[in-house]
Amino acid sequence: MDEEKFRAEMAADGHTVSVWANGPDDRYGAHNHPYRKFICCLDGSIVFHTPDGDITLETGDRLVLDAGTQHSATVGPMGVRCAEAHG
Numbered sequence: 575m576d577e578e579k580f581r582a583e584m585a586a587d588g589h590t591v592s593v594w595a596n597g598p599d600d601r602y603g604a605h606n607h608p609y610r611k612f613i614c615c616l617d618g619s620i621v622f623h624t625p626d627g628d629i630t631l632e633t634g635d636r637l638v639l640d641a642g643t644q645h646s647a648t649v650g651p652m653g654v655r656c657a658e659a660h661g
Contacts, residue, residue: 580636584612587661593657595654598653605644606641606643606645607639608642610638610640613656614636614656615632615635619633619650620648620656622637622646622647623648631656
């Protein structure tokens with residue numbers, strides 16, 4: 575899925591999209607959010623670590639994290655660029 579298609583889909587549901595990127599092997603520690611999070615991997619890869627197991631996103635993949643879902647993440651060896659929206 576490309577960025578414009580993701581933005582259009584999220585806008586249709588009333589969500590604003592932001593884009594972020596990280597370098598190779600960057601890590602996010604365990605945390606959660608008080609909102610539902612929609613993520614689209616635009617380039618590269620990232621692994622989200624959840625209590626239900628690891629979820630790998632590569633270019634074009636999407637993930638929805640429900641509010642309160644504990645997760646951490648590890649960026650892939652080529653870095654990552656993602657678009658996200660909150661609901």
